Amino acid sequence: MDKDQVAAVLAEIGVLLELKGENPFKSRAYANAARLLEGLSEPLEKLVAERRLGELKGIGEALQEKITTLVTTGRLPYYEELKASIPPGLVQMLEIPGLGPKRIQLLRDKLGVDSVEALEAACRAGRVAALEGFGEKTQAKILEGIAHRRQYAERHLLSDALAVAEPLIEALRAHPAVTRCSTAGSLRRWRETIGDVDFVVSSRAAEAVLEFFVGQPGVERVLARGGTKASVVLSGGLQADLRVVSDAEYPFALAYFTGSKAHNIVMRQRAIARGLRLNEYGLFRSTEETRDPALREPCRDEAELFARLGLAYIPPELREDRGEFAAAEAGPLPRLIEWTDLKGSLHNHSNWSDGRNSLEDIARHAEEQGLEYWAITDHSRASFQANGLDPARLKKQVRDIQALNRRLADAGRAFRLLSGIEVDILREGLDLPDEVLADLDVVVASLHVPSSSEAENTKRLIRAAENPHVHLLGHPTGRLLLRREPAPVNLPAVLDACAATGTWIELNCNPYRFDLDWRHWPYARSRGVKCVINPDAHRFEHTGFLRLGAGVARKGWLTPADVINTLPLEKLRGALNLKRRRAK
Ligand code: DGT
Ligand code: CA
Ligand code: CA
Ligand code: ZN
Helix, strand or coil: CCHHHHHHHHHHHHHHHHHCCCCHHHHHHHHHHHHHHHCCCCCHHHHHHCCCHHHCCCCCHHHHHHHHHHHHHCCCHHHHHHHHCCCHHHHHHCCCCCCCHHHHHHHHHHHCCCCHHHHHHHHHCCCCCCCCCCHHHHHHHHHHHHHHHHHHHCCEEHHHHHHHHHHHHHHHHHCCCEEEEEEEHHHHCCCCEECCEEEEEEECCHHHHHHHHHCCCCEEEEEEECCCEEEEEECCCCEEEEEEECCCCHHHHHHHHHCCHHHHHHHHHHHHHCCCEEECCEEECCCCCCCCHHHECCCCCHHHHHHHCCCCCCCHHHCCCCCHHHHHHHCCCCCCCCHHHCCEECCECCCCCCCCCCHHHHHHHHHHCCCCEEEEEEEECCCHHHCCECHHHHHHHHHHHHHHHHHHHHCCCCCEEEEEEEEEEECCEECCCHHHHCCCCEEEEECCCCCCCHHHHHHHHHHHHHCCCCCEECCCCCCECCCECCCCCCHHHHHHHHHHHCCEEEEECCCCCCECCHHHHHHHHHCCCCEEEECCECCHHHHHHHHHHHHHHHHCCCCHHHEHHHCCHHHHHHHHHHHHHHHC
C-alpha cells in the first residue's frame, strides 16, 4: 500500500472508533497520523524499511506497527475486525451532513436506527424531530441530506469519467476497423458530473469493433450487446454506451449523442423549419420521420451539419441551449480558451501548510510543465488544521521565495514563483492585517467556514472584495461536487462587487469544485469580471487540473482575454498592481 492508501485506512479507523464511542484521544491519534502521512515528503516505504517511523511526531509504537503491517502486507486485521463490528449502515450515515458519530449513536440507541433507510423512515414518521437535541429543522435537513446522497450516487466526477474513457477512446482510435470515433454525451460537453459515458464510432465492421470494445481491460461487465451497440460497466462502476454507425451517419450520430437533449430539440426544430428531418441517422429531405439514405443530406462533419441549419460551428461545451443558437446564427462563435493558453496559476499550496511539496520542487515541476509562474498561496493561521501561516512564518516564506527567484534569475531562467496567501475570510474580516497582505504578490481570499445565512456569506465576500489588497476570491461557494452542496451566496451581488472593485473570481479547477460554476460565468463576463483558473494544487499531479478547468471555462463562454492567467509574467505583474494602485 502507498502512503495515501495507508492514510485513508488510518482516517477511517479514526472515524470507526469514534462511531463506536471509544476514547476520543484514541480516534484523534489516528486522524492525526493520517494527516501526517498525507503531508509526508519522503516515500513511506523508505521510512518503514529504515525503521524510522518513530521519528514522526505523535506516531506511537502501536501506530508504527499498524502502518508497517499496512505498507508491507496491504492489509490490517485490526481494521478489518473493527469494520466488521460496526453495522455498515452507521458508517453510511456519516455521509449525511450534520450527522456526526455522537448523533448517530444517539439515533441508534434511542430509535434503533442503523441504516440510511431506517433513518429516512424515522424522519418521515417525525420520530427524529421528537428526539432531544434534534427538532424539526434538523429532521428536515437530514431528509434533504439523504436526497442529495441519493443524487450523488447516480453520478461521477468528470475527472473519474475521463480517466476511464480516455484509454478506451485511444484504443478504439488505434483499431484498424475504426474510421472515426469520439466520446459523446455529457463527457464531451465537459459537464461537471457524468451520468454515463457515451462513445460513437464509425466502422464497416461493427461486430469486430464491439468485440474489441467489450474485451478492453477497462470493461468490467457487459450489460447489453446488439449488432451496433453495447452497454457496459467500466472499472469504478461507471456505465458506458458505445454505438457503431456507418461513416456517412457518423456526424449526425455524434451530434445527436453529444446532446444535450435541450440542444437537440432546437436542432430538430430548425431542421423542420427548413422542411427537413433531423435524427441520429441523418438530416433528411423529408417532412416525416425517415432513415432512407437516398434522402440524406451529405454532411461530412458536424460543422457541415450546423452550416446546413444556418449556424456557425458550436463547440460541444456550449451545447446546452443557453444562448448558443442566437450566437451561432449571428456568426462565428468567440475563440474559447484552451488550456495551453494558461501561463501559470495563482492559487496553490506547499508543504508550509497542507500541500505536499517543497518550494524548490514546486518551482522545478511548474517550470517543467512549460509554465511561466506559480503563486504559493498557503493557508492563513485561522486554518490551523491545515497548518496555516501566521505573519512571522509568512514573512520567512516570502524571503525563501525571493531567494529561490534570485537563484532562478542567476541561472538565466525566466520562470518565477510568486509569493502569496490564501487568506481566510472570517466573520469579522480577513485573517491577516492589510500591512501583511500588502507585501505579497498575490492575495486569494476564501470563505472556508461559511455561515448558513446567504446574507451573511454575501456580506463577507463583498467585504473581502472591497479590500484593496485582495486580488481574487477563491472557490466562492465552497461546494464539493457529489459531497457537499454550495454555501448559500447571492452570487450576482458578489459579482457586481467584484466588477466595482476590480476583483477577480477564481474558477477553482479541482474536479470536486469547479467553483465558480460555469453557469455564472456569462454574467461575470458581461460585468467585466475577470476569471483566474486555479488548480489549488496541493501536490504535483494537480497541475493537470488546469486542463479540466479550461474546459469548464469554455462551458462558461470564456475567451483567453477573460482569463487573467493567460497573461505572460510581466503583464500579470501589471495586472496585479492595478487594484492596489487604484485604491491609493
Ligand atoms: P448524463 O449521461 O446524464 O451525464 O448526460 P448525457 O447528456 O450524456 O445523457 P445520455 O447519456 O442519457 O444521452 C446522451 C445524449 O443522447 C444526450 O445528451 C442527448 C441524446 N439523447 C438521449 N436521449 C434523448 C432524447 O430522448 N431526446 C433527445 N432529443 N436527445 C436524446
Ligand atoms: Ca451520458
Ligand atoms: Ca448514455
Ligand atoms: Zn482553499
